[in-house]
Each structure stands twice: as structure tokens, then as C-alpha cells.
Amino acid sequence: MTAQTGTTRDSGEAFSWNAAFETGFGLVDEQHRHLIRMINQAAPLLASSEPVSSERVESLLDALIDYAVRHFADEETLMSGHDLDPDYVALHCRQHREFAGEVQSMRAATANRQIDTVSLLKFLTSWLTFHILGTDQMMAAQIRALEQGVSPHQAYLDSCERRDGNAVAPLLEALTNLYQIISRRNEALVQTNRSLEAKVSERTAELAREKSELADAIRKMELTQSQLLQSEKMASIGQLAAGVAHEINNPVGYVNSNLGTLRTYVERLLALNDLYGELEARLPASDPLRAQLADAKQRADLDFLRGDIVDLLRESQDGLGRIKGIVADLKDFAHVGEVEWQDADINAGLDSTLNVVWNELKYKAEVVRDYGQLPNVRCLAAQLNQVFMNLLVNAAQAIEERGTITVRTRDEGERVRIEIADTGKGMSEAVQKRIFEPFFTTKPVGKGTGLGLSIAWDIVRKHAGEIDVASQPGEGTCFTIRVPILHPHCDD
Known part of the structure; x- marks a missing residue:
């Protein structure tokens, strides 16, 4: 600097x-x-x-x-x-x-x-x-x-x-x-450094602004997902995911192109610096200018600049990869274009759902994933993902400060078991008896519709499964879902 x-x-x-x-x-x-x-x-x-x-x-x-x-x-x-x-x-x-x-x-x-x-x-x-x-x-x-x-x-x-x-x-x-x-730097080399840093800073600022816009768009999209509790709106989520994926992929493309151009510029500047080095080597050993150039190069720390510029470019490309991963997880979560019963990986569905709702969880809880080896399950994957989303968001909201959410899966022969447990404030027995009733909620007015768990119960029943809850006030809550691996009437 x-x-x-x-x-x-x-x-x-x-x-x-x-x-x-x-x-x-x-x-x-x-x-x-x-x-x-x-x-x-x-x-x-x-x-x-x-x-x-x-x-x-x-x-x-x-x-x-x-x-x-x-x-x-x-x-x-x-x-x-x-x-x-x-x-x-x-x-x-x-x-x-x-x-x-x-x-x-x-x-x-x-x-x-x-x-x-x-x-x-x-x-x-x-x-x-x-x-x-x-x-x-x-x-x-x-x-x-x-x-x-x-x-x-x-x-x-x-x-x-x-x-x-x-x-x-x-x-x-x-x-x-x-x-x-x-030290005092050689002025000519300082000017070269300043020009290089100005170009890197300008490009980095452009990338930061564009990445910030993309991050804002993703956050807004995730917020929209959490508000769509009714099962009939899952098709709309799928359409939204497809559209946003298209819109995000466009700016990601030109950001990636800018990174390639920036890398070319940097390589040219570094090649020019190497040429200066060759010219320096031709100067007589007794020439005072040679000593000045050697001293200036050492003090400018060019080796550090070379490595740091490469690291900056690599980190920017890693960020683009993360954006692409988020888009892919969202599409997997909503199963865009898939409305039929299919053989789905439950563990993969949980991972996609966790990524989609991560903004709701990361400030509230540590997430522990305890997955077992599961066979594929015949199901409506997007609807089961909605159940997972509702339970994960509820778990985060039940934790008042910082806690733990554990997601566990097991193979039970003809069925699979999914558990989502939290270390939140828990529920009384009276509340547990009513949580699956439509429009029942313990949240303040305007903070919830009371439909999330009711919809989850309907979706699980549609899969010929069952959903249970175990909770104690002050000791957290555990929801357990069991669904058959092969639904007897999935093609009806």
C-alpha cells in the first residue's frame, strides 16, 4: 500500500x-x-x-x-x-x-x-x-x-x-x-507499483460491488423462501429458482470474464517487471544505478505482491464457485421441473434445505449432521424438503441465544427415520397437543400463520408416514419423521 x-x-x-x-x-x-x-x-x-x-x-x-x-x-x-x-x-x-x-x-x-x-x-x-x-x-x-x-x-x-x-x-x-x-523507495519503481495497485484496487472494487449485489439478491430470495409456508406455493418457488439462477449466471459470467482480463493485465505487468530485471542484470556491477535498482526491488517486496495478487484472484474465483453452489442447492431444494414421485436421496435433500435456510440458522445454532446410510426413498422430494425447512426454521426460532440443532437419519428397514432436534426453550404438553392444528401458533400476532406444522403433517401423511414430537420446557424439542421407502400408492 x-x-x-x-x-x-x-x-x-x-x-x-x-x-x-x-x-x-x-x-x-x-x-x-x-x-x-x-x-x-x-x-x-x-x-x-x-x-x-x-x-x-x-x-x-x-x-x-x-x-x-x-x-x-x-x-x-x-x-x-x-x-x-x-x-x-x-x-x-x-x-x-x-x-x-x-x-x-x-x-x-x-x-x-x-x-x-x-x-x-x-x-x-x-x-x-x-x-x-x-x-x-x-x-x-x-x-x-x-x-x-x-x-x-x-x-x-x-x-x-x-x-x-x-x-x-x-x-x-x-x-x-x-x-x-x-526506507526510501526508488521513485520509478514506486510509480510502477502505484499504477499496478490502482488497477488492482479498481478491479477489486468492481468485483466487490457486483458480489455484494449478488449476495443481496440471494438473501432476498432466501427470505422469500421462508415465507412461503403453504405447500401449493412450492411450484412458484421452483419457477423463482429457475429464473434467479438464469439472472445470476449472467453477471457471474461477466465477473468471471473480468477476472480473466485482470489476470492477463497482471501477467503483462509482471512480465514487464521481469524485463526490467533482465536489463538490470546487464548493467556493470560497479554501476551505482544497479545497486539502487536492487535496493528498490527488495524494499518494494515484489515477491509478496506476486503471490498476493494470485491469491486475490483465486479467492475471487472461489467466491464465484460459492455463488454457483448456492444456486444449485436452491434448485435442488425446490426440485425445479420435478412434480412426479421419484426416488430421492433424503440426506442430499436435507443438505440442500440446510443451505437454503442457512441464513436463518447460522447466528442461532451450531448444526450437527448425523446421517446414516439410507436407500433412495420414493417421494415428492420438493414437498419433503418443505417439511425439513419448516422444522429447521422453527428449531432456530425456538433457540433464544445460541444452541445446537441436530439432524439425524437412520434406515429402519422398510422405512427411514429423520430427526430434527434443538436445544431451545421446549414446549409444554398442552402446546404439543395442538401444534399440528391449522392456524395454531404461539408466536405474536403477525409473526406466523400457524400453518407450517399443519402443512408438514399433511405432507408426511401424504407419504404414508408419521411425524411425532417429544419436548420438555427448557430442554429442547425433537421432531421425528418416518416415511416408507416404497409408497404403496405413489402413482395414484
């Missing part, structure tokens, strides 16, 4: 505390000051061309680990106490975990004397800049907005809009100071 700023300071420090770093929360700001002091003290050591003892690096990393445990716990307590938006809290906590994991990995590498001190300094300063100026400033802004009566979600959205503009100036200044400590 390169940066420009109108003024240059040679203070000998990577960071100087200023008002842009302040969150307004004394404990958080004091801990940030402490971290900045730690990095400023370590920067000359880590940036030095002289060998650094592993003991000194280990001491720094141990201090960082101790700091992270204390600071992250304080921040997460602060967020919990102010009821910030769950999506933001999850993002913030994930950054904490990633930082702690990276420092632990570096600590292990130091023990094996494999640590790269320059990379360590780059990692610490980059993470510090983006976390304090980005994530923590967003946290502070949201807390202040909540104190003024703004809703948690709106406070999160507002902080996202303000984030980039507030962080740009001090970020560039901090990064400029960091690079002054490490």
Missing part, C-alpha cells in the same frame, strides 16, 4: 497520537495509546537491517497477546452493554479473533526462528490503523448515536457511511511515516 500526504514528518515514529484516533471512551483510548507506544518503541528494532534476536521479538509478541486479551475483552463488554447491532458486533469480534490468531501464529514462528520482522511491523501498523481509525471509530459513533435515540441497525448503517471519509487523512499520514522508517 502506498500513500501521499501534503506534509512529511520525520519524527522517528510510525504513529503520533492525534484527535483522529480518539473514540471518546477513556479506557479504550488509553489502551490504544499504550498499543501505539508499544509499536513505536518496536518499530526501529523491527525495521532495522540488523538481525533481531528471537527473544526480543518473543517479548514483544507476548506483550501484544496480553494486551489483546485485556483490550478485546473490554471492548466486547462495552459493545454488549450498549446493545450494538449484532452484525457489527460479529464483524468487530471476528477482527479481534483474527488479530489474536495472527499474533499467536507469529509467536509460534518466532519459536522456530522463522519470523520476518519487517512483515511483523507491516502487519501491526496496518491492523492498528484500520482497527482504530475504522472499526473502533464506528463503535464509538454507534454508541453515541444510540445515546441519542437512534436504533442499533440505523446507527450501524450511519457509521458505515461516515467511516471512509473520517479515516483517510490520518491513515495516509501514518502509513507515510511508517515507510519513512523502513
Whole structure:
């Protein structure tokens, strides 16, 4: 990453505390000051061309680990106490975990004397800049907005809009100071790097926007699926899946094409750089320009750029593969175009249904899949998938905080057994007696139609099967479905 700023300071420090770093929360700001002091003290050591003892690096990393445990716990307590938006809290906590994991990995590498001190300094300063100026400033802004009566979600959205503009100036200044400590780069090579980074950033931004649009479309589609509880609407879900699959495949195609073009551009730029290297090799050993070029190449870290660009392209292609997989799972879930009785894989149907409703489950429960070896079952696969969907969504809604949903299948000879169990709040005996009645619901008005379990019961009965429930208040619920492998009247 390169940066420009109108003024240059040679203070000998990577960071100087200023008002842009302040969150307004004394404990958080004091801990940030402490971290900045730690990095400023370590920067000359880590940036030095002289060998650094592993003991000194280990001491720094141990201090960082101790700091992270204390600071992250304080921040997460602060967020919990102010009821910030769950999506933001999850993002913030994930950054904490990633930082702690990276420092632990570096600590292990130091023990094996494999640590790269320059990379360590780059990692610490980059993470510090983006976390304090980005994530923590967003946290502070949201807390202040909540104190003024703004809703948690709106406070999160507002902080996202303000984030980039507030962080740009001090970020560039901090990064400029960091690079002054490490070295001066050869200007011609810097310009080449900047041009390459600008093109990569532009392409990456385009891909991020397009992937975000695709993700939004998929989320909206999954929400629509969960609302279609009546069995007669499964045909509409199938049509929707086919249409969306077509629409998604088109942008996926040109995103994939853009990735191919981007890869070609990168290969050309890298080939040009290789040519520069060949020309450099022809310079006399005594030529000062040769030494300057060698020094500039080393400091530009071109080997890292080569590998990182390839990784970025590969990760983008992996994301496209994930999108295609989601579309395929949705089509399998709805069994587009299949309205006749057929031999279906129940385990595969459960997997497709889990993927379709994953957005409803991932924040509420860990899903345990305990599948047995099953023969294919003669059934209306789309309708059984609807039963699974209703039970999985109900299981997630029964879990008030974080719990477990277990999906279990077994072969019972002439029948197969499917169990969907949760660790939620459970049901009383009186509720259990009525849950399969049409329009019976324990949810608030407007939150449910009371048809989901009634429809599930009808579909299972249509398959000559049975559905039972076992539950205790406070101990969770288990629904058990049994259907014959060969339905005696499936062709009627």
C-alpha cells in the first residue's frame, strides 16, 4: 500500500497520537495509546537491517497477546452493554479473533526462528490503523448515536457511511511515516507499483460491488423462501429458482470474464517487471544505478505482491464457485421441473434445505449432521424438503441465544427415520397437543400463520408416514419423521 500526504514528518515514529484516533471512551483510548507506544518503541528494532534476536521479538509478541486479551475483552463488554447491532458486533469480534490468531501464529514462528520482522511491523501498523481509525471509530459513533435515540441497525448503517471519509487523512499520514522508517523507495519503481495497485484496487472494487449485489439478491430470495409456508406455493418457488439462477449466471459470467482480463493485465505487468530485471542484470556491477535498482526491488517486496495478487484472484474465483453452489442447492431444494414421485436421496435433500435456510440458522445454532446410510426413498422430494425447512426454521426460532440443532437419519428397514432436534426453550404438553392444528401458533400476532406444522403433517401423511414430537420446557424439542421407502400408492 502506498500513500501521499501534503506534509512529511520525520519524527522517528510510525504513529503520533492525534484527535483522529480518539473514540471518546477513556479506557479504550488509553489502551490504544499504550498499543501505539508499544509499536513505536518496536518499530526501529523491527525495521532495522540488523538481525533481531528471537527473544526480543518473543517479548514483544507476548506483550501484544496480553494486551489483546485485556483490550478485546473490554471492548466486547462495552459493545454488549450498549446493545450494538449484532452484525457489527460479529464483524468487530471476528477482527479481534483474527488479530489474536495472527499474533499467536507469529509467536509460534518466532519459536522456530522463522519470523520476518519487517512483515511483523507491516502487519501491526496496518491492523492498528484500520482497527482504530475504522472499526473502533464506528463503535464509538454507534454508541453515541444510540445515546441519542437512534436504533442499533440505523446507527450501524450511519457509521458505515461516515467511516471512509473520517479515516483517510490520518491513515495516509501514518502509513507515510511508517515507510519513512523502513526506507526510501526508488521513485520509478514506486510509480510502477502505484499504477499496478490502482488497477488492482479498481478491479477489486468492481468485483466487490457486483458480489455484494449478488449476495443481496440471494438473501432476498432466501427470505422469500421462508415465507412461503403453504405447500401449493412450492411450484412458484421452483419457477423463482429457475429464473434467479438464469439472472445470476449472467453477471457471474461477466465477473468471471473480468477476472480473466485482470489476470492477463497482471501477467503483462509482471512480465514487464521481469524485463526490467533482465536489463538490470546487464548493467556493470560497479554501476551505482544497479545497486539502487536492487535496493528498490527488495524494499518494494515484489515477491509478496506476486503471490498476493494470485491469491486475490483465486479467492475471487472461489467466491464465484460459492455463488454457483448456492444456486444449485436452491434448485435442488425446490426440485425445479420435478412434480412426479421419484426416488430421492433424503440426506442430499436435507443438505440442500440446510443451505437454503442457512441464513436463518447460522447466528442461532451450531448444526450437527448425523446421517446414516439410507436407500433412495420414493417421494415428492420438493414437498419433503418443505417439511425439513419448516422444522429447521422453527428449531432456530425456538433457540433464544445460541444452541445446537441436530439432524439425524437412520434406515429402519422398510422405512427411514429423520430427526430434527434443538436445544431451545421446549414446549409444554398442552402446546404439543395442538401444534399440528391449522392456524395454531404461539408466536405474536403477525409473526406466523400457524400453518407450517399443519402443512408438514399433511405432507408426511401424504407419504404414508408419521411425524411425532417429544419436548420438555427448557430442554429442547425433537421432531421425528418416518416415511416408507416404497409408497404403496405413489402413482395414484
